[in-house]
Amino acid sequence: MMMTSHLRRTLCVARGRLGVGGCLPGGPAARPCSGGGGLSAAYEQGGGEGAGLILRSRSTDVYQNLALEDWIDANVDLRRRSVLLLWRNRPAVVIGRHQNPWSECDLRAMRAAGVPLARRRSGGGTVFHDLGNLNLTFFTCKKKYDRKRNLRVVTDALRTLRPGLDVHATDRYDIILNGHYKISGTASRLGRSSAYHHCTLLFSADRSALSAVLRPTSRGVRSNATPSVPSPVTNLLDHDPTLDWDQLLAALGAQYNSEFGFSAVETVVDPSDESAFPGVGGAAAELQSWDWLFGKTPKFSVDTRLELREEESGVRGSAHLQVEVKGGVMDSCRLGVSSGWLPAGLSGELSALLAGGRFCPEHTAAVAAAMLRSQPAELQGRLRSLCDAVIALM
Amino acid sequence: MAAVTRGSVGLVRRLLCEQYRRRCFRCSRSSVQFSSRLLHAASVRYGPILQFKLSDIGEGIMEVTVKEWYVKEGDKVSQFDSICEVQSDKASVTITSRYDGVIRKLYYDVDATALVGKPLVDIETESSPELTQEEDVVETPAMAHDEHTHQEIKGLKTQATPAVRRLAMENNIKLSEVVGTGKDGRILKEDILNFLSKQTGAILPPAPFQEIRPPPAAAAAPKSPPAAMPQAPPTPKPVFTGKDVTQPLTGFHKAMVKTMTAALKIPHFGYCDEVDVTRLVALRAELKPVAEGRGVKLSYMPFFIKAASLGLLQFPILNASVDEACQNITYKAAHNIGLAMDTSQGLLVPNVKNVQMLSVLDIAKELNRLQALGASGQLGTADLTGGTFTLSNIGSIGGTYAKPVILPPEVAIGALGKVQVLPRFDSAGQLIKAQIMKVSWSADHRIIDGATMCRFSNLWREYLENPACMVLDLK
Numbered sequence: 001m002m003m004t005s006h007l008r009r010t011l012c013v014a015r016g017r018l019g020v021g022g023c024l025p026g027g028p029a030a031r032p033c034s035g036g037g038g039l040s041a042a043y044e045q046g047g048g049e050g051a052g053l054i055l056r057s058r059s060t061d062v063y064q065n066l067a068l069e070d071w072i073d074a075n076v077d078l079r080r081r082s083v084l085l086l087w088r089n090r091p092a093v094v095i096g097r098h099q100n101p102w103s104e105c106d107l108r109a110m111r112a113a114g115v116p117l118a119r120r121r122s123g124g125g126t127v128f129h130d131l132g133n134l135n136l137t138f139f140t141c142k143k144k145y146d147r148k149r150n151l152r153v154v155t156d157a158l159r160t161l162r163p164g165l166d167v168h169a170t171d172r173y174d175i176i177l178n179g180h181y182k183i184s185g186t187a188s189r190l191g192r193s194s195a196y197h198h199c200t201l202l203f204s205a206d207r208s209a210l211s212a213v214l215r216p217t218s219r220g221v222r223s224n225a226t227p228s229v230p231s232p233v234t235n236l237l238d239h240d241p242t243l244d245w246d247q248l249l250a251a252l253g254a255q256y257n258s259e260f261g262f263s264a265v266e267t268v269v270d271p272s273d274e275s276a277f278p279g280v281g282g283a284a285a286e287l288q289s290w291d292w293l294f295g296k297t298p299k300f301s302v303d304t305r306l307e308l309r310e311e312e313s314g315v316r317g318s319a320h321l322q323v324e325v326k327g328g329v330m331d332s333c334r335l336g337v338s339s340g341w342l343p344a345g346l347s348g349e350l351s352a353l354l355a356g357g358r359f360c361p362e363h364t365a366a367v368a369a370a371m372l373r374s375q376p377a378e379l380q381g382r383l384r385s386l387c388d389a390v391i392a393l394m
Numbered sequence: 395m396a397a398v399t400r401g402s403v404g405l406v407r408r409l410l411c412e413q414y415r416r417r418c419f420r421c422s423r424s425s426v427q428f429s430s431r432l433l434h435a436a437s438v439r440y441g442p443i444l445q446f447k448l449s450d451i452g453e454g455i456m457e458v459t460v461k462e463w464y465v466k467e468g469d470k471v472s473q474f475d476s477i478c479e480v481q482s483d484k485a486s487v488t489i490t491s492r493y494d495g496v497i498r499k500l501y502y503d504v505d506a507t508a509l510v511g512k513p514l515v516d517i518e519t520e521s522s523p524e525l526t527q528e529e530d531v532v533e534t535p536a537m538a539h540d541e542h543t544h545q546e547i548k549g550l551k552t553q554a555t556p557a558v559r560r561l562a563m564e565n566n567i568k569l570s571e572v573v574g575t576g577k578d579g580r581i582l583k584e585d586i587l588n589f590l591s592k593q594t595g596a597i598l599p600p601a602p603f604q605e606i607r608p609p610p611a612a613a614a615a616p617k618s619p620p621a622a623m624p625q626a627p628p629t630p631k632p633v634f635t636g637k638d639v640t641q642p643l644t645g646f647h648k649a650m651v652k653t654m655t656a657a658l659k660i661p662h663f664g665y666c667d668e669v670d671v672t673r674l675v676a677l678r679a680e681l682k683p684v685a686e687g688r689g690v691k692l693s694y695m696p697f698f699i700k701a702a703s704l705g706l707l708q709f710p711i712l713n714a715s716v717d718e719a720c721q722n723i724t725y726k727a728a729h730n731i732g733l734a735m736d737t738s739q740g741l742l743v744p745n746v747k748n749v750q751m752l753s754v755l756d757i758a759k760e761l762n763r764l765q766a767l768g769a770s771g772q773l774g775t776a777d778l779t780g781g782t783f784t785l786s787n788i789g790s791i792g793g794t795y796a797k798p799v800i801l802p803p804e805v806a807i808g809a810l811g812k813v814q815v816l817p818r819f820d821s822a823g824q825l826i827k828a829q830i831m832k833v834s835w836s837a838d839h840r841i842i843d844g845a846t847m848c849r850f851s852n853l854w855r856e857y858l859e860n861p862a863c864m865v866l867d868l869k
Contacts, residue, residue, distance in 0.1 A: 096484075096486070097461070097479070097481070097486045098461045098462070098479070098481055098486070111770070111772055121486065122484070122485070122486050123481040123482075123484050123485055123486035124484035124486075125484075142452065145452055173483075173484065186484055187484045187485070187486075188484060188485040188486070189485065189486045189487070189488075190451065190452070190485055190486070190487040190488070191487075191488050191490075192474065192488070192490045195452075224505045226481065296462075298461065298462070298504065298505075352648075353644075353645060353648055353649050354645065355644070356642065356644030356645060357644050357645030357646070358645075360771070361771075361772070361774070362739055362771035362772065362773060363645060363646065363739055365773055365774050365775050365778055366645075366646045366649075366739045366740065366742055366773075366778070367645050367646050367648075367649045368775050368778075368779075369742070369743075369775055369778035369779050370646060370649030370650050370652070370653050371649045371652070372775070372779050373653045373656075373779075373801060373802050373803065374652050374653055374656050374802065376717065376718060377715070377717070377724070377803070380779070384775055384776075384779060387775050388774070388775055388776075391774065391775065
C-alpha cells in the first residue's frame with residue numbers, strides 16, 4: 001500500500017513573520033476584475049483557445065477559496081485552457097479528504113484560538129495555513145496532469161528570483177530547500193476528465209502557532225485514516241529576508257506562462273461573488289457543514305481510560321471508554337466506571353444516551369445536561385466529572 | 395492493456411445488442427419498468443454483466459487505496475455517476491461509472507488496495523452504449539450518487555432509467571426536450587408517452603388512472619380520428635412518492651424525553667400578567683451606547699434577569715428545589731438564572747451564575763459570552779447545569795402568553811412574550827401608546843401557592859415598570 005504523504009510543520013529555531021493585510025497585495029501584473037465580469041475578462045486576457053489563466057483570489061477565507069477550487073474544477077472547460085490559481089488563507093487547519101481531525105489536530109485548542117478546521121477534497125496530509133503561506137493550484141485536463149512539471153514552475157521561478165537558490169522537487173512531490181528543509185507539499189484531485197494539483201509554499205508562516213494545534217485532540221484514537229508524517233520545515237523568508245511577496249507572485253506567473261507557452265495576465269477574482277461564480281456560496285457552506293468536516297471521517301474507534309475527580313470532595317475515580325465512530329456518529333458506546341464511583345446502571349444509561357449521537361462536544365454536553373437534570377443532587381458532582389472527561393476527548 | 399479490454403467489451407456489447415434490444419422492447423410493451431427487484435426474483439437476466447476495470451490514473455501509478463464507496467451492490471447507476479473514491483500518493487481520485495446499469499459486485503473493501511487494470515466493480519447493463527444518448531448528459535465529474543446539490547452548479551443532467559432512454563430513442567425523442575415529473579426531475583415513462591401524444595396526437599396505451607374514466611368516453615376515445623382529439627390528453631396526476639421515515643430517538647431527544655416526563659409529574663399552576671415596559675425601553679436606549687463603549691451588547695434580558703433576582707431575595711421559595719420524594723426542600727443560596735436558548739442542538743438552557751452578586755452590565759457581559767459559545771457550539775456542562783430559576787424569552791421569536799414547563803430540579807419558570815405597542819389609559823385617563831410585554835409564570839404547586847407567585851410577579855413588574863425603583867434595592 002502506498003503511504004501517502006503530508007505537510008506538517010514542527011517547531012523550528014528561527015521565527016517566521018506573518019504576512020500583513022487582508023488579501024494578496026496587487027502586483028504590477030495584476031488586474032482587478034470587475035463585478036460580474038470575473039472570468040470572462042480573464043479569458044480575453046488569456047488570448048483564446050489553448051491558453052492559460054492566472055487567477056489570484058482576493059479572499060482569505062479558507063472555505064471560500066476551497067469552494068472556488070471546486071467551482072473552477074467543475075465549470076471551466078479545462079480541455080481548452082489551463083488555470084493557475086494563487087490564494088492564501090487566514091489561519092486555518094486543512095486536513096486531507098480521508099483524514100481524521102481528532103487524531104490530526106487539537107480541536108479544543110483550535111476552538112479556543114478561533115482557528116477553523118477545513119477538509120479539502122484532495123488527498124494527503126494536514127497543513128496549517130496562514131497569511132504567510134502561499135497556495136498554488138494548477139488546473140488541467142486529465143491528460144495534461146503533470147505534477148513534476150508544475151513543481152518545475154515553482155522551482156524555476158524561485159531560481160529566477162534568486163539564482164543559485166538550492167531548491168529542488170523530490171520524488172514525493174515536495175520541494176526541499178538547501179537539501180534538508182521542506183518548503184512545499186503537494187496534494188491533488190483527479191475527476192473524470194479534469195484534474196488539479198495544489199501545493200503550498202512557505203514564505204513567512206507562523207510556526208509557533210501551528211505546533212499548538214497540530215497534535216491529537218484525544219488519546220486512544222485508532223483508525224485507518226491517512227496519517228500525516230511530520231518533517232522539518234522552514235520559511236523562504238528565513239533563508240533570504242530580502243525576498244518580496246509581490247515579486248514572488250509575479251515571478252510565479254511569469255514562469256507559468258514561460259513553461260506552458262501562455263501569455264496570461266494575472267486577474268484578481270472574488271470567490272464570494274455569486275454572479276461571477278454561481279453556486280460558490282452554496283459550495284462554501286457545504287464545506288463548513290458538520291457532515292463534511294466530521295461526517296466524512298473514515299470509521300475509527302476510541303479506547304481509553306479516563307481519570308475522574310469529583311470537584312467538591314476531591315474523591316478520585318476512573319472510567320474506561322470504548323467508542324466506535326462511523327461517519328462522525330457514535331455507532332456504539334461502552335462506558336465502564338470504577339466500582340462505587342457511581343450507582344450501577346448510571347454509566348450504562350449515559351452510554352445508551354450517547355450511542356447514535358454525534359462525536360461532538362456540544363451535542364454531548366447537551367445530552368449530559370439533560371440527563372443531569374433528572375438525577376438526584378448528591379450524584380451531580382460525580383456524574384458531571386464523568387461527562388466532562390468524555391467531552392474532553394471530543 | 396486497459397484499452398484492449400475496453401475494446402473487447404464493446405465488441406461483446408455490440409454483438410449482444412440486437413438480441414436484448416428485442417428482449418427489452420418486449421419488456422416495455424408489457425409496461426414493466428426495469429427494477430432491480432425483478433432481477434432478484436427472476437432468473438432471466440436482461441443484460442450482460444460487465445467488469446468495470448480500474449482505468450489508468452496516470453503517472454505510472456499501479457495501485458490505489460479504496461477510501462470510500464458511493465454505491466453498494468444492487469444500486470442503480472447511470473453513466474458518469476460517482477462510484478468510489480480512491481487515493482494514491484496524495485492524489486484523491488473519483489472513479490465514475492462508464493455504463494448505466496446495476497452494481498452487482500464490489501471487488502474491494504474500504505482501505506483495500508485496488509490494482510489498476512483489474513476489475514473494480516461488476517455492472518449489469520441492459521442497453522448498449524449507442525442507446526445511452528450521450529448528447530443529453532452533461533459531464534459532472536465529481537458528483538456523488540446522491541449529491542443533488544451539485545447538479546445545480548454543474549449543469550443539467552437528465553435522469554432517466556435505461557428503459558425510459560430506450561423508449562425515447564426508439565421514438566426519436568430528445569430527453570432534454572421532455573419535462574420530467576419524477577423525483578428531482580427524473581423522466582418517467584409517462585412523461586415520454588405524454589410528450590409523444592402531444593407531438594403526434596397518437597392514442598395513448600391505457601394507463602391505470604385512465605381506466606377510471608366513465609365507459610362511454612373510454613369506448614369513444616379509440617374510435618375518434620387521431621387528428622381531431624375531442625379533449626386534451628389527460629395530464630398525469632402527480633403521484634405522491636413521499637414515504638414515512640421512522641428513526642429511533644437518540645441522544646439529546648432521548649434525554650429530553652426523560653426530563654420532560656419528570657417535569658410534567660410536577661403539578662404546575664400558571665400565572666400571567668402584563669408589564670408596561672415603556673420606561674425600560676427608554677432607559678435601555680439611553681444605556682445602550684454606554685454599554686457599547688465598554689464593549690458589551692445590552693439587550694433587555696439583563697434587566698429582566700436582575701429584576702428576577704431582586705424578587706427572589708424577597709421570595710426565596712421560588713429559588714428552591716425539592717427532592718424526588720418531595721420530602722425535603724432546599725433553599726438555594728445562589729441565584730443561577732437560566733436563559734432558554736434556541737440552538738442548532740435544540741433547546742439549551744445555559745445559566746448565569748450568582749446573579750445576586752452581579753450588576754446589570756455584568757449580566758450583559760455573561761449573556762454575550764454564553765450567546766457566543768452557543769453560536770459556535772462550545773457550551774459546556776458547567777454552563778448548562780446548576781440552574782435554579784429559568785426565564786424563557788420566547789417573545790424574541792414571537793408569541794404573547796405561553797405555558798412554560800418547569801425544568802427539574804427547579805420549581806418555577808417564566809416565559810416572556812414579545813413587546814407590543816398597545817393603546818392604554820394613563821392615570822389621567824388619557825389614551826397613550828404603551829410598550830406592553832406579557833409574562834407567563836409556571837410554578838410547582840406542591841410548595842408554591844398562587845399568592846406567593848402573584849406577589850413575586852408584582853414586585854418584578856414594579857422594578858421593570860419603574861426602573862428607578864431598582865436602583866433603590868440594588869445590591
